[in-house]
Amino acid sequence: MTMSQSHERTPSDPHVLDQPWRLWATVAVMSTVLMGILLGVVVIPVVQGRGAGLDAFTAICRALGLLPGSPAQPQPLDRTPPTPVSQVVWTPDVLQILARADIAKGRAKVQEVCIACHGEAGVSPSPDFPHLAGQSGAAIYKQLHDYRTGSRVHPQMTDVAKALDESTIPDVAAYYAGQPQRNLNPVTLAESPRAIVNLIELGDPSRNIPPCAACHRAGAGGPIEAPVLAEQHAEYLIQQLKLYASGQRRNDVYARMRLIASRLIEEEMKGLAAYYRAGFR
Amino acid sequence: MRNVDRLCLAHFWVAFGAFLFACLIGTWQMWVRSPLGANIGTPGQYFMSVTAHGVSMAYVLTTFFIMGFGYFVAVTALNRPLPGRLWAWAAFWIALLGVVVTIIPIGLGKASVLFTFYPPLTASAWFYIGLVLVVAGSWIWCVLMLVAMSAWKREHPGQPVPLAMFATVANAVMWLWTTIGVAVQLVFQVIPAALGLVQTIDVGLARTLFSWTLHAIVYFWLIPAYIAFYTMVPRAAGGRLYSDTMGRLTFILFLIYSLPVGMHHLLMDPQHGNAMKFVQVLLTAFVAVPTLLTIFTITASLEIAGRLRGGRGLFGWIAALPWERPMVLATGLGFVMLGFGGFGGIINMGYGMNAMVHNTSWVTAHFHLIFGGSVVIMYFAIAYEIWPRLTGRDHMSLAPLRMQLWLWFVGMMVMTLPWHWLGLQGQWRRVANFNYADPIIAGWGPWVVVSLVGGFVLLISALLFVRNLAVLHRGTVVAVPRALYAVAVHPPKRVPAALNGFGLWNVLVLVLMVLAYGFPIAQFLIEPSPSAIVHRVR
Numbered sequence A: 001m002t003m004s005q006s007h008e009r010t011p012s013d014p015h016v017l018d019q020p021w022r023l024w025a026t027v028a029v030m031s032t033v034l035m036g037i038l039l040g041v042v043v044i045p046v047v048q049g050r051g052a053g054l055d056a057f058t059a060i061c062r063a064l065g066l067l068p069g070s071p072a073q074p075q076p077l078d079r080t081p082p083t084p085v086s087q088v089v090w091t092p093d094v095l096q097i098l099a100r101a102d103i104a105k106g107r108a109k110v111q112e113v114c115i116a117c118h119g120e121a122g123v124s125p126s127p128d129f130p131h132l133a134g135q136s137g138a139a140i141y142k143q144l145h146d147y148r149t150g151s152r153v154h155p156q157m158t159d160v161a162k163a164l165d166e167s168t169i170p171d172v173a174a175y176y177a178g179q180p181q182r183n184l185n186p187v188t189l190a191e192s193p194r195a196i197v198n199l200i201e202l203g204d205p206s207r208n209i210p211p212c213a214a215c216h217r218a219g220a221g222g223p224i225e226a227p228v229l230a231e232q233h234a235e236y237l238i239q240q241l242k243l244y245a246s247g248q249r250r251n252d253v254y255a256r257m258r259l260i261a262s263r264l265i266e267e268e269m270k271g272l273a274a275y276y277r278a279g280f281r
Numbered sequence B: 001m002r003n004v005d006r007l008c009l010a011h012f013w014v015a016f017g018a019f020l021f022a023c024l025i026g027t028w029q030m031w032v033r034s035p036l037g038a039n040i041g042t043p044g045q046y047f048m049s050v051t052a053h054g055v056s057m058a059y060v061l062t063t064f065f066i067m068g069f070g071y072f073v074a075v076t077a078l079n080r081p082l083p084g085r086l087w088a089w090a091a092f093w094i095a096l097l098g099v100v101v102t103i104i105p106i107g108l109g110k111a112s113v114l115f116t117f118y119p120p121l122t123a124s125a126w127f128y129i130g131l132v133l134v135v136a137g138s139w140i141w142c143v144l145m146l147v148a149m150s151a152w153k154r155e156h157p158g159q160p161v162p163l164a165m166f167a168t169v170a171n172a173v174m175w176l177w178t179t180i181g182v183a184v185q186l187v188f189q190v191i192p193a194a195l196g197l198v199q200t201i202d203v204g205l206a207r208t209l210f211s212w213t214l215h216a217i218v219y220f221w222l223i224p225a226y227i228a229f230y231t232m233v234p235r236a237a238g239g240r241l242y243s244d245t246m247g248r249l250t251f252i253l254f255l256i257y258s259l260p261v262g263m264h265h266l267l268m269d270p271q272h273g274n275a276m277k278f279v280q281v282l283l284t285a286f287v288a289v290p291t292l293l294t295i296f297t298i299t300a301s302l303e304i305a306g307r308l309r310g311g312r313g314l315f316g317w318i319a320a321l322p323w324e325r326p327m328v329l330a331t332g333l334g335f336v337m338l339g340f341g342g343f344g345g346i347i348n349m350g351y352g353m354n355a356m357v358h359n360t361s362w363v364t365a366h367f368h369l370i371f372g373g374s375v376v377i378m379y380f381a382i383a384y385e386i387w388p389r390l391t392g393r394d395h396m397s398l399a400p401l402r403m404q405l406w407l408w409f410v411g412m413m414v415m416t417l418p419w420h421w422l423g424l425q426g427q428w429r430r431v432a433n434f435n436y437a438d439p440i441i442a443g444w445g446p447w448v449v450v451s452l453v454g455g456f457v458l459l460i461s462a463l464l465f466v467r468n469l470a471v472l473h474r475g476t477v478v479a480v481p482r483a484l485y486a487v488a489v490h491p492p493k494r495v496p497a498a499l500n501g502f503g504l505w506n507v508l509v510l511v512l513m514v515l516a517y518g519f520p521i522a523q524f525l526i527e528p529s530p531s532a533i534v535h536r537v538r
Helices: A003-008 A014-051 A056-063 A092-099 A103-118 A137-149 A157-163 A166-177 A194-201 A234-246 A253-262 A266-277 B003-033 B043-078 B085-107 B125-155 B163-195 B203-231 B244-257 B262-266 B274-308 B316-320 B326-349 B351-357 B361-391 B399-425 B445-473 B503-526
Strands: none
Touching (some): A092 A166, A137 A166, A234 A266, B003 B043, B003 B361, B043 B085, B085 B125, B125 B163, B163 B203, B163 B244, B203 B274, B203 B326, B203 B361, B203 B503, B244 B274, B262 B274, B262 B503, B274 B326, B326 B351, B326 B399, B361 B399, B399 B445
């Protein structure tokens, strides 16, 4: 029945008029989707799988994502043992432990151990030791772990970290992270040369240097362990950049900081350090 | 002024206020990414701006315009008072509160996540809560549209619902289905992550749920344009609608085929096998059908009008059409943009071809041309058409209206055609700046400048649009009441229940969604995938 006919006709019962619609609409819609399923789940995988030497069952399972897809040609396995630069893995468990750390326990440990160099509030008296107030908890956690496992080496910190109880590390990290926030946007407090601000905000694509702010802003964008740099000792920052550039410090995942630091000239290191140091209260 | 007129105008002015703001910052974004404005502004500011632009255009302009337009249609097409006027005002204020709650974190730089919800990047929870309020307001609107239609049906048993209202309710029903995906994603995944209740998030599941919403939402924005095509354009052109049934079928097809297709946005995603991607791509092809039906029906309707006006020969009727009328002009220009944009979309839809243009400027060009071009130009035409009915004052001259529509068309073409080309060159989207010192990227520079010129033309057009409406409020010409909605060549006296309601189609949507999304979503629950660390924008 076509619609033009139905307009002319005066139907006796709306149900009679509607019956073919219910039937044919269902048939039309179901046949399109079933045809799609037949083609997508069966015909195409089986036909294409035959060319790649797959049996029908494997091909269908792979098309549905039930079996892993893999290149038709097996790739040679790499037998070189991996040498991770850090043993820290950001599993959901680790993140939950960090999120539920006990700040009071952290404070007790800080007053017992860390206070001498990093200060009770995380404000260190000497440029040899970094400020920790308002530092990212994940960053502190990773560095302490890296000292424990030897991924990062320091004459004092290696022993201090090894003496710490595993379970207190998140507490200490959370305590310092909770100290009064540092100014996260230092450029508002100090005038910096345009070239330095550009390096921070835009990077230098011609040298493959990404913007510092891509990771070292307070917000998202970088890896979770990227530390907050604002209001840090300039001398400390320069020292760390030099250690990265020379390869003496090597606990950065994917050698990110080693690559970046090795492309910076000394004036830029100083300029960046001055920028991030700005406005310490 | 009737209360319902004030209700409509309040919605429209929020929509167009957001639109003008988004045009201003959109032009700024193009400027800083071009060789002319390189290195002005920071990536942080750029992404903040893109977020504000996307939210204003995609959520505020559209939702408020559609709600206001829906109230207008419910009153004028059904010729009865709007039920639940207080609810409608409550919905307006809830949605407006949502806009404020969303805009504040964006302005503070705590929500620079663009306007799509792709974890693990998460904004301030307020950003999402604000958008939930906007959607909550629109849900009240949906219910009011359903109530208005069923009340009319009770009063007019056996009579066909006027097409404009049938289409509006189709959109409301589709919107209720559409928002389920994103609502589940926000409530169970994104907002807990944003609040810090969970530290990791299943990105694959989140993207799948968002895809549920992502394609149908585009049709939610598009349907007002189609309502104008079917119910206003034939009358404005001086003719009749070629087929009322075709209109009903079109809106029904949008309802059933806009939903089970969203996974074509995930063609490059690894969390789904090829089989279900294929199924949804095939269903995507069917969504082209209602658009082709519309092109045919509206062209036929315009031909009727052209011949009634004395047009002769194969194409003579085209010249005989009253192109000086904004609604007719907008339709012509909108069809051209729909043509280019539609072909671009077919490229995106193809599994293989999508791989070449995925995440390039091609995609940005496509949705600007389709939505910003053909849909928004019809929003303009609708506004020009109904403003005199809302204010009681008529346009003093149609010349600035035509000028504005032409500027919008030219600007959109000049902006988006180079983007398509740049996309084919591999220019990526969603980046804050380009290093034009790089010899490969340097070659893009001239095309980026051309598209920037298009952007400025669009900005001028946007300013002219708001000026045209503002002038009307102070105008002295009294509007003469005239019919708005087109009559069909064969006005329906009685239609089957299937073409007069949505019961059957809701059942079919449910079946289609179970078949298309059942397994893709169930697989995450059967075998949870590795979760990603939540990245919170603070």
